Amino acid sequence: xxxxxxxxxxxxxxxxxxxxxxxxxxxxxxxxxxxxxxxxxxxxxxxxxxxxxxxxxxxxxxxxxxxxxxxxxxxxxxxxxxxxx
Numbered sequence: 865x866x867x868x869x870x871x872x873x874x875x876x877x878x879x880x881x882x883x884x885x886x887x888x889x890x891x892x893x894x895x896x897x898x899x900x901x902x903x904x905x906x907x908x909x910x911x912x913x914x915x916x917x918x919x920x921x922x923x924x925x926x927x928x929x930x931x932x933x934x935x936x937x938x939x940x941x942x943x944x945x946x947x948x949x
Contacts, residue, residue, distance in 0.1 A: 865932035868920045876912035877940050880905045884947050901948035
């Protein structure tokens, strides 16, 4: 993954965790599902990965870059899940 995209995705993970109250409010609207909250958080991060790849690199992510994204997400998934449990 391009270092610029990696930095932006890392920032998005931090931003998503810092705005957990927004996600929790949505979660409460749909009966409090922890899985939903984690899904929203991951969706925000996933969207940022694709958007920033297109914005910075002017193209879609390659399969290898997507694998890098998954590895980055996997390294942070415990922290993400803990925030919404």
